[in-house]
Amino acid sequence: MYITYDTRQLSDYRECALIGGSGTDDDAHIKNQYHVHPPKRFPDQIPKSDYKPNKLVRVSDMQVISGSKVKEGYCALSYVWEQSGDIIPFDDNNNNDHGNYKRVDRGKHKLIQWNKTAKGGGGKKNSNNNTTVGSKKSMYSSKPKNVRFEDIVQKVCKDFNIRYIWYDQLCIDHQQDVGDNLEKMREIKSMHQIYKHAFGTVVLVPEFRVDDSKILRRTTTGGGAPSHLLDETLSITTKSILSESKWFKRLWTFQEALMSQNIVFVGENIHSWWYKAYAYKDMYFICNTPQQWNVSTILWYTHIRTCSNPYDRIFILANLFPDMMDTITMDYNQSFDPLLIQCYGALAKKDLSILCFGQHLEYKVIGQQRKRSSIEKNGHSSSDDENDYDVPIQQYEDILPSWTGIDGEHLQGDFTTNFQNYSIVDTSMQVTCTFITSVDDPAAITSVPFKPLTFDDLPPFQFLDQKNKSSSNNNDILSSSSLKRQELAIKIQLPESDRNSHGPKKTFIVTLSLFSSDIFSLENPKPSSLHGVSKTLCILSSIIPITNDDLFWYDCCNDDNSSNDNETTTQQQQQCINFDFNLTEETDNYSQYVILSGISFINNDPRSSYSSPPYKIFPVIKEEGDHYKAIGTCKIVNPDHLFSGCTLPEETFNIQ
DSSP states (O other), X not given: OOOEEESSEEEOOBHHHHTTOOOOGGGSOBOOSEESSOSSOOOSSOOOXXXXXXXXXXXXXXXXXXXXXXXXXXXXXEOOGGGGSEEEESSTTOOOTTSOEEEEOOSOEEEEEEEEOSOOOSSEEOTTSOEEEEOSSOEEEEEEEEEOHHHHHHHHHHHTTOSEEEOHHHHSOOXXXXXXXXXXXXHHHTHHHHHHHSSOEEEEOTTOOOOGGGSXXXXXXXXXXXXXXXXXXXXXXXXXXXXXXXXXXXXXXXXXXXXXXXEEEEOSSEEXXXXXXXXXXXXXXXXXXXXXXXXXXXXXXXXXXXXXSHHHHHHHHHHHSGGGGGTSOOOTTSOXXXXXXXXXXXXXXXXXXXXXXXXXXXXXXXXXXXXXXXXXXXXXXXXXXXXXXXXXXXXXXXXXXXXXXXXXXXXXXXXXXXXXXXXXXXXXXXXXXXXXXXXTXXXXXXXXXXXXXXXGGSOOOOOSSGGGTTOOOHHHHHTOHHXXXXXXXXXXXXXXXXXXXXXXXXXXXXXXXXXXXXXXXXXXOOGGGGHHHHHHHHHHHTTSOOOGGXXXXXXXXXXXXXXXXXXXXXXXXXXXXXXXXXXXXXXXXXXXXXXXXXXXXXXXXXXXXXXXXXXXXXXXXXXXXXXXXXXXXXXXXXXXHHHTXXXXXXXXXXXX
């Protein structure tokens, strides 16, 4: 595949963002408009880093030189290999045992340069059929020409004031089969160092472009377009990095960006600096990388990405967690399946947040979007189901055990736990902890599944406002603030609570996130309105014995006290429990399900909905023969209140 680089670029650079301002329209002159020379470039003297790659490319003549000879800092390049030319199997017999390919550059990349010419009018075709834009004072003429990939890299580097660059095409020997290439293996082990110590990283995203016909534009000499129009265009265009680019789908590029600082995304005719791009949800973690990251978040990003060589998935994870290189053998010639299992075992030993996963949510959206894009491009699909989608990691579902999250989507966030009583042996994870399950109670698992709720199953509404007790007018009811604050709840008793005591079991209130106003405000209530509550109750019934008779309307705010006794209201709310299950499969009433109450995760990321102190995450497992299967997580509100005073049993579970 061949790409285009247009030297006349639309920039989202704002002066204040790089000199201490807030980055808002109010405190800086907006610079986002077309520029023949980028308004923001890397400094003239890049600071020297403590680490130097073995080789670097000198941009002035694109010669490879020894990194030790360079007396200043360097930058790195991140790009998709298949966009640098024609990619073919390594040998003439199409032998591809290692997923190994080589690149052939036939010089079909396109470089569009703009040069100052004679005075003239606005945008039009000149006698040489070259596009011109400009004002009465000056104009620029594009001269597209076919070039090699190295020419594109050189021009981008010069435009952004980079004198020394590292990128694999020139700094690693690709002339040998990957399995025999000792130099390449040495460089692969150093990837995290190369990108971590680079002063900045240029990310080439050729799909990142602006359609000139859709925005008002002028050159810098002719004035800028309205800021709100450019901002809107940049917002839509930057999002295209996520939805359309090959760069965002690949594993190596994720690792490169995550290790980098001072990233600039360079497209065909637009570029965006990291401080702008990180505003988009899936780019925040990449552009605003914390000093440390956990396994759960890393696996969210890596499981949805692809690589041409399956071994690279392992080596990329090892670069993201470099201490893993001491426990696994980085060698393309060894057997793949045991190495993959060994890699995930090392991840689990390092960080148990590998258990923090649930059903496909964003993966489904991303997968379906990619499928639609593929159909639009290729005109066909491997599946007739338009809602079908692929998750790259699931090609290894016959190799990896359930505790790796192979069937689900990992949670994003800074999840931590103090639990350490576990071990990993091959595909088996053994944990010894307390748990909740109804299997010890013969009446807990019934032969009749918990039926979905109907409106007839709902308890009578209990009015708090005395004047409304005798009212038969629903409009009067809806005007009552007490009605809006009544929440459907159910009373439960833990099957294992006080199991060694002869006294009565403790009863807890579990709120179900369904308010009376949600039901009574509907002109034509439909059963689907109760779907979410029914699903929660069906799952809960497979772990804790409950019936519809235990349902009631709970006064979650207590209007009688809210104005005079906020402390009482807060105490009431803290007594409520809430279960939010996030599972990879549907439950039934014939299997044993277990909440591993002894393994709790808190999220230290303030941006996440899981971050409030009363919330904790617990793994959920399901019995399958002589072992258990990890099927997701359960978020519990006020878990300390739920488990306080309860004697929960402890057991060792073999999860595979």
